[in-house]
Amino acid sequence: MTLPEHGRSTEDLLAEIARLKEADLPVRGGKVTAYVYDTGRPEVHEAAARGYFEMLEVNSLDPTAFPSIVEMEKQVVGAVAELLGGGHGIFTSGGTESIMLAVKAARDAAATRAPEMVVPVTAHPAFHKAAHYLGVKVVAVPVDLETYRVEPSAVEAAITGDTVLVVVSAPSYPQGVVDPVERVAAICAERGVLCHVDACVGGWLLPWLREAGARVPAFDLSVPGVTSISCDLHKFGYAPKGASVVLFRDPALRRKAYFASAAWPGYTIINATVQSSRSAGPLGGAWATMQALGRDGYVELGRRSLEAARRLREGIGAIDGLRVLGEPDSTLVAFGSTEVDVFVLADEARKLGWFLQPQLSYAGIPANIHITVTGATLAGVEAMLEVIAQSAEAARKRGPATLPDGLIDLIAGLDLDALDDATFAELAASVGVDLTSQAQPEMAVVNAVLDGLPADKREAVLLRFLSVIYS
Template sequence: MSDVLAQLRALRADDLPTHGGRTLAYVYDSGLEGIDELAAAAHALASSANGLDPTAFPSLLRMENDLVAAAGRLLGGGVGSVTSGGTESCLLAVLAAREGRPDIAQPNIVLPSTAHAAFHKAAHLFRVRAVSVPVDPETFRADPGAMAAAIDEETVLVVASAPSYGHGVLDPVEPIAAAAAAHGVRMHVDACIGGWVLPYFRRLGRDVPAFGFDVEGVTSISVDLHKYAYCPKGVSVLLHRDAELRRGHYFASARWPGYTMLNTTIQSTRSGGPLAAAWAVLRTIGDEGYLGLAERTLAAVTEIREGVEAIDGVRVLGEPDSTLIALTATTGEFDLFTVADEMRERGWYVQPQFAHESSPVNLHLTVTAANRGSEAAFLGDLSASVAAARAAGPVIVEGNVAAFVAALDPQTLTGEQFAGLLAAAGLTGGGALPTRMAGINALLAEAPPALRERLLLEFLGGLYLPS
């Protein structure tokens, strides 16, 4: 047994760090001592229980209702379900809206172009048309007038973000919800990131516009507990204003000789482990504990943002309302992808984001409570990384390579073409990545979104092969 655990520790050695605030994407660290151990113990106590049948495991039913109630207290009430993560919560919101209008043969959902990709996944899976509406090119917030104009007789759901992932800004929920209500259409607020922290920011004096069920017309809200509730992955809550609105994502089937299958989410069998871990963490940290964590996070994000603005050659995109920052270059003298590589060498992970509409190439920062106290170290390394990138100069994609990429058709891409692109990027295949990604990211930036999707899916397929 010890040998197996030693092998696991060895495998984990090359992963990004999940504690200490040095990975500014993917992970959320409270910095609180003992929380991980508590969550692991609670997970172990309930991991063998199955959330498929709440009558067989009533403890899971109790804990799920407690988690939903806790989310409801922050966001204005409602009924809900615990899901495996934000994507599943968003999927179920779309499914419930579609099922709630069986009279519409070709339903659509209206969403700002900054909405999370989970909604495009939902549209793909559930055969719903996604109507993407451009946002304000400077603020990156949804345009209420444009959103209202996009609603038609086939719209089943309108979406807004609180905040959007890409830029950390809140969409104007109230006018968008009013437009949806005027058309008799459901309105979902994706608060997966902000839902657990923004109410505490408001208590700390931050001006946070209303986005919960206190807004007339909002019919559902998603909030992830594995983000700023600092619970283990993956636990999210999907709230609906009432049980009738929720019914569409429930499923039942008695059309086979086994038990009548009843599901509240996409999953059937669900380990009780994540649920119990989240329940234990929420009860331990408590309301005042979360207020303290929010205070630390707000202080960290404020100091980091001010520090970023003071670095020559970079600026913050938009006016972030929450815990997320997107920084871009103000000059073509250097490449942000190189900055990301330089930060990685200095022990920090910042997430490159490609250009989309008016949003240029940028670096995404997810700031958590664990970043409090290390702001100066982060900003010092960021300044040094910008200087190193400036000294290195822009990343140039050779003309023949750019032409090769431009000629690719994502619908007809062949294995030979993909292999040629790997060779052009300096990759040998087999899933191995270089330690510096600036050249590859610059090459991907040359590809339009549909081609980039196809190329990365091909690469992903090459990663998931048995050794």
């Protein structure tokens, strides 16, 4: 970008933003089944935007300077605590930061110098990210390949004297199932180990599904042995992005998540989150969304999501060659196939204007398609099923993504650090992947390549993709 010599008008800037967004996936209407959460109620989104804007320039760095953020955060965190069994919380920028703080608190509360964290293979990568940043070793344990829930016996066998935290999910994102929280938490209590429930996706969903009639297992701070829980409000709380809460059973454990420094001559540094200066806009947006919907609004969205997920599971099961993976406890649905290439299916659906999220195979779990069902899905669920059926048939006719012989072995053997970004972009282009285009690409070949690589090589390739895209 070249900085303009003179300032531009608001109208000109908005027109430019509209142009830049032309290739973006739509954030409303239910045709994008990941990344965005839509109530289908424009007035709620308007309230959230107004609340966000009103708090946009308020700096959450110093709550004594802006007492509005203290009162607003206490209300938001209090509502989450009331729904999830109590506790003492922190408002954060998202699930990754909530998880980061939970891991930091567990690490700092422990006596060991070699901290370990036991996580299911289905746990969100944010735990691996937190472990990487905080110097904690990840000990991954398997899940049952029929139910996709973690095995409590595997968790118990993995706990050592250096274990500072055990993680379970409610639900895990990939297949939408709730781990056996009560059994794992009981093991943790007996062994004297902290237990975190990652309810980032389900914390502000499962209670409303329960009120709407679903059978939801116990998973929150009311369960003995659970010591912390994370809950994103920018998912099924339908707040603007940048809104999550982490709750701790004990206020002393919450204090371990804080950071303070007096080792300089400047202003006082005391942070409840990873960030220091941060806009209170997301807090204002979350507060406004929760106030605009209220309990009855969330129950109704839960009811609609539950009905849409039921229809979706039944409809997918009736499509030749497709099957739902596991028995989801939430409104997250994953389906796979042994007859059609799910990566090609996803590309075919995108041609029809729908984004269905591909998931790679891992730890014995096959490659599949993930769908997040929100409050807006019910109105279009039959159309979605028609698209899935058409895309499955088109994928069957096309056949699986084809890769040049030896490509996987070639990439697996490459020293990617020895390639500059331009050379990597040329390598991608040689298999039909243009990393310089702003158009929505076909991804079946890319996903097929990634799916054929071990996890460490997948990560290396993805880092290079990111580097090229932003070059």
